[in-house]
Amino acid sequence: MPRKTHSSKAGRSHRDAYHHGDLRSALIEATEALLAERGLAGFSLREVARRSGVSPAAPAHHFGDAEGLLTAVATHAFEGLTGALEAGNARGGADPVARLREQGVGYVEFALRYPGRFGLMFRTGVAGVRKDAALEQAAQAAFAVLEDGVRALLAAPRPAPLSAAQWQALLAIWSIVHGFAHLAIAGQLDRAPPPGVGPQESGLRAVLAGLLEQQLRGLQRIAPSGARRAPGARRRAATSGSR
């Protein structure tokens, strides 16, 4: 794509009136922006085409129909989430608690940065998004990163199946980041603001990190002995959360 970097709106130059360059990506981006602005109920194929500076018939060449586009967006979103979780792992270094905590921060930051994608990802089958092998695989890949993080925390490597208590731990951490993300997007976390922390997003991030730290220390107690590290961190975790 050497020719065209400016993903313009309607006013494309005469030079490239045809052959957009990377219309497929442009349509996906426009869809994400539209979903973030108006939600799934406000999505329309024509509006996406309009924002991409393209005729209403153009998207059909790449995605078949509206469902096809939304499914591609959801798949793309899961790939992005996988990347965010892996980046969190990297940020966390060697300590499994820190790795998983940063995965959680990455999860929520992804959801807040791309609420359009996030809202779509978990709506499979209900409306608009088609069940699709590529989509399911992308979703499974993201989940696997989280599961591996919990396995490392609990010293329960693959391929052994998780025990009931281990599965419960996985579910707890997933629920907490997923719920936090939803509540933050919905603006519900301003309902009872923390004493020391303002409603800014950076404060939110610190609260989340502290919350996860405490959560993970608790979960780690169900691991076989010897799996715990950084023993001095427990007291720190109990009082962190504000700045």
Next chain:
Amino acid sequence: MPRKTHSSKAGRSHRDAYHHGDLRSALIEATEALLAERGLAGFSLREVARRSGVSPAAPAHHFGDAEGLLTAVATHAFEGLTGALEAGNARGGADPVARLREQGVGYVEFALRYPGRFGLMFRTGVAGVRKDAALEQAAQAAFAVLEDGVRALLAAPRPAPLSAAQWQALLAIWSIVHGFAHLAIAGQLDRAPPPGVGPQESGLRAVLAGLLEQQLRGLQRIAPSGARRAPGARRRAATSGSR
């Protein structure tokens, strides 16, 4: 409303061709059913009128416009959630852990039983639902029940403001039930089924109760000493979660 109990579909008798009886409630119910089936993107005022056996202009007499209807549904939903949380409190008896655990179970059961309402409640402002004093008050009332449950658990009665750690505990429990509900509705919890428990809803409920029990025992540790009860329950909580 002695005359008309059967909230019928299109075929109302000639007797009550006019004056539906309780059209306002019927429209709210039809909206909830439609949202559960198709999501907000599949909602339409005409379809709701059709399902209520009424002309497309009828809803305007009660709600003004489509947004008015959706706002009323969201308000009604928050009132229902408040009721579910209070019923959980009652089920839990005197033990603050049991009370809050049952609040959480009630929260998730409400979301699973009425996914249409639940999906709408936290979408305020984004699409369709109007910001409204009655709605905000209903939302605040539901939140207050949860906050009071956490205050009881942590022996932190009103009107003292919550400390950072206490606020963190409240946020953790809210996030966990909210996230669990969303994941369950999205069908994501089948992704990694628990070893002993099937994917039936009753199994889900048991998993959630176990998860919350462990969670709340952990949170309780930040309370001032003397607030803990049922001391023998801790070991039980650690191994519950299956069946």
Next chain:
DNA sequence: TGTACATCAGTGAACGCGCGTTCACTGATGTAC
């Protein structure tokens, strides 16, 4: 290096549809006397 041609990617007009809302209306109910 030049030409013929197949293929690709997007056009734009057209279709039929369901939508939210309006409007003048009308049937049923309730109240005043």
Next chain:
DNA sequence: TGTACATCAGTGAACGCGCGTTCACTGATGTAC
């Protein structure tokens, strides 16, 4: 107890609109020779 009338609650036709999708088309690109 009966009648006039105001009010309430719903009708149904009509409007203009934006939608998804189709269709024959055409301009640009790439390949074969």
